Amino acid sequence: MIVSEAAFDAPSLSIFSAILALACSGCCDSSSSDSKGSIPVTNSTEFFIHVVSSGGGTEEYVAPGATVTVSEGEITALISPGQGTKGIVQESTSCCTNDDNSKSCGTMTVTSDASGVSAQLEQPTCTGGGSCPYVYAGEVLAGESLVGALNRGAAREDVIVLPSLQPVDGSYRVRIAAELKETEYIDAAWLEVVDHPSGVRIVKDREGVVRAASEPGTPGRVTLASGETLGQVLDADDGVYWEGRGRDRMLDRKIRDWVDITFARPEGKSQATLLVHGRNTALVQDAYHEYMAAFGPGLPKLMRAMTRFSKYGPALQGYLRDAGFSLDVSLKRPEGWTAVEPVGPVGPAGEQTIAVPIDLPSDGSANITVRVAMLPGAWLLDSVVMSSGAPIPASSKRLDAVGSVRRPSGPASAESVDLAAIAHRDGSQVQLNTGSSIELRFVDPPRDPGIERTAALHLFGYYEENDRSPKRCIKWRALLRESLSDNSFAHHVLKRLASQDVVDRYADEANVRRPR
């Protein structure tokens, strides 16, 4: 990620020196970075092939059916000369580092057919990978919070609605956990309980404001970007998803796939609320870690050094949105498509419903059409419905935690310290290292009979990804090249998606269920 110069305020000397030190600590385009992994390349053609790796290692005359090993990097496989056939393919490969600092590298298989030579990549999977705090409603994983709040400069408030959270023995118990390779910093945490009539859905919007929505209207017609009709996939939260995988379409110069959803115009309404329910995929999260790791072990350090700049947070959010972590929503008006506020990333751990307010076009048309676009493979959309009911009477209360329990357990004095730290947004923080969690207890206040109550957890904080490597070098050329390249991250995701398609096909044939 490159933050434009315009985003910087005048840096302090110490920060500038830190950045300069990182910048001058060497380029790790060749061998000065973490040790390179080895990629097995299998020749599944009927020809001899040459395999050339930019990371080092060349193997000529690889016999049909043979497997050789070359260093990770840009791997070029070409049909060896003199066989009456030509063909060449180039793929970018990378390895990832596990918790035990061992390397996991994918594999590459070279095949050929009448159209030429192609390569299939099996991308590596490594244990862990930084992410955001996991939130449990009781013992049930509800989802992730503070998605995209990477490093101190991006600290923000986030809300996660917990529709399944119910009081036990008069108390709500919510657990915040650092389950992946990250450290969470929670400055403030409180529970908002909303009392509302039955049948009302409590959701949050992009700003973290909790809203009450009712009378959701299901989609009338859902049309894919290809023109085909999707059917009744997005009309209910039923675990049946739409995942855009069309890879050859552009929208506003970004690689995107989309659906156009038509609703019946609510009578007498000038505004409505789109309720988008879904989650990000593990694929896009893994792709992000691979993509960032490719720029060298110094990049996370550089990003942390840049968090002092006030524009770091907005720049990061802008990058995540443009890269495809958000859903792009637009409304069809007589003059064309108009962008509406996007749906921010929610992470892959659990689905969330995000409310998107829209001003209905005043053309009096019978139908309202919205377009929801995603980076292919980045989202699983469960439902998109429209709420346009009358304002719903709902009252909310803020609950502060009255008890906390650390896991693994800490000293007895830690509870009071933790409660004081998260009571207010005051700079004092609860720090959760990888594998630890904190369970907060909130007292359920009395409620009126016949009223339902839904809780939403508010957090203010950020997270830092664990930095395994002591090295500081950055692959500047690769970073500059990718930053100047349009849809750079999208192309990386598409490669991942191509490999995933191969795996999914084999899984389908073997009747093996694969996690998404």
Place this chain on the structure above:
Amino acid sequence: MLTRLVLPLTTIAVDTRAADSEQASNEGAPATAAATERTGWLIGGYFAAFVPFGAWTTHPYAGKTLGGITYDEGLSYFGPGWGGSLEIGGKVARSAAITVDMEMTGLSTAEWDRAAQRAGSNISSHVAQFGGHVFGVIRLFHQRPWWMEARMGVGLLHVWGGEDNYDYAVSYDYSFLGAAFSLRGGVGGAYEVSRGVDLTLLLDVGTAVPGVHYSFGSAMPYFDVAAFIGPRVWLRDVGGK
């Protein structure tokens, strides 16, 4: 004279005695006679010709049919080449010397280039080798102005090469070539052309391991026959003592 050459050990002994008798007969003789005995440091510069032979010179396609194209059993990857050699050394005994030789030559890949182009591939390949050896040299025969010697040496041979593939605008090094432990031996002859300067011809046979190692199969040792021709200068003798 020929009988002495057939029995090298005997020849060495005979030559030594001949040299001794020659020197004995020359005791008290004018200084010009003593100059025939080479002494001190030497330096030689040679034109070198290498002829590789053995399985390692055969192309992986030899005898195969690929893409409808059948290649000869004897399709050669590496062929004769030429270059240069530098020799530095000195006498360590009356009939013995130690030299350090460094040679660098190219090897021909023309046959492979032509075969690939006939198959429709536009390539240009190149191979070269660099060797450094320490030789022990024994004088076999000396009858002014002629010398004959045998030498045996060990060292390192580094063969490298690559290919420019114009079909794809891709170039790559040959990973199946590399450094190898080398053993060389042979005979040589010299003709004294002037004080301290011999025109020298050396003929060697050499081998080096591990040699060529493709991703399939086992390594094949290098073998070659080499000839070196050029002046060898005995520095002390040239100095006129």
